[in-house]
């Protein structure tokens with residue numbers, strides 16, 4: 001392992017290892033932490049397929065790895081998990097900690113163009129800088145990568161896959177923000193990071209718009225939503241995905257009766273998502 005990565009903690013889990021790392025991000029201009037689960041390695045040359053998981057508003061690198069319960073199935077199916085943080089931190093930008101849905105913990109997986117937020121380059125971080133670092137230092141096969149996420153991170157996972165047709169083998173999302181150009185969370189974030197008037201750029205980060213235009217190899221997309229999700233109508237607008245028809249996108253939306261937006265919902269279905277990605281990664 002290069003000196004670029006510093007290990008902060010390590011715990012054995014289902015025969016494998018959960019490790020938290022910190023590194024200096026050139027793209028974001030600050031230190032960033034991420035969590036990785038590596039299943040039990042039979043030999044030092046074994047490389048695992050990797051599933052990136054992008055978390056939602058207010059989350060850090062810890063929420064998914066500590067609360068989703070994904071490691072048991074990942075260990076069983078031999079899949080590595082990589083969970084990044086959700087924004088740059090500690091940059092001392094005026095107002096960065098003023099609200100929970102913008103700034104710290106709310107990077108929205110876009111590359112900001114507004115000068116005040118120029119360090120907020122989470123799209124480049126999760127699609128380029130972090131995978132390069134992971135591939136160079138950890139036993140992960142760069143040719144077998146998939147992506148998933150929750151809420152803001154569900155939006156992130158969908159746009160990363162739809163904008164990079166050959167990078168990921170499959171994509172899934174829990175309760176994704178599906179049409180950020182037309183919901184309060186998305187409008188606030190895109191106005192702040194991309195500028196109020198730059199609607200053409202906003203569209204390049206909107207999953208429902210990208211889904212309609214996607215023209216890469218056939219992409220399998222699994223979306224999980226609870227019908228008691230408190231953010232469903234105002235923020236998520238999942239129907240905007242199903243409204244779009246594109247023969248290149250095989251979209252399955254599973255509606256789950258009685259489930260809300262929480263990690264209890266994610267826990268309940270995360271094993272199905274790991275199995276879905278395993279099918280595409282083997």
Ligand SMILES: N[C@@H](CCC(=O)N[C@@H](CSC=O)C(=O)NCC(=O)O)C(=O)O
Nearest residue numbers: 056057058059063100150151152153263
């Ligand atoms: N602080 C907010 C609630 C924030 C919240 O619900 N965050 C979700 C993601 S929402 C969309 O991106 C989350 O994953 N929280 C972390 C967790 O561990 O549950 C409020 O007060 O309403």
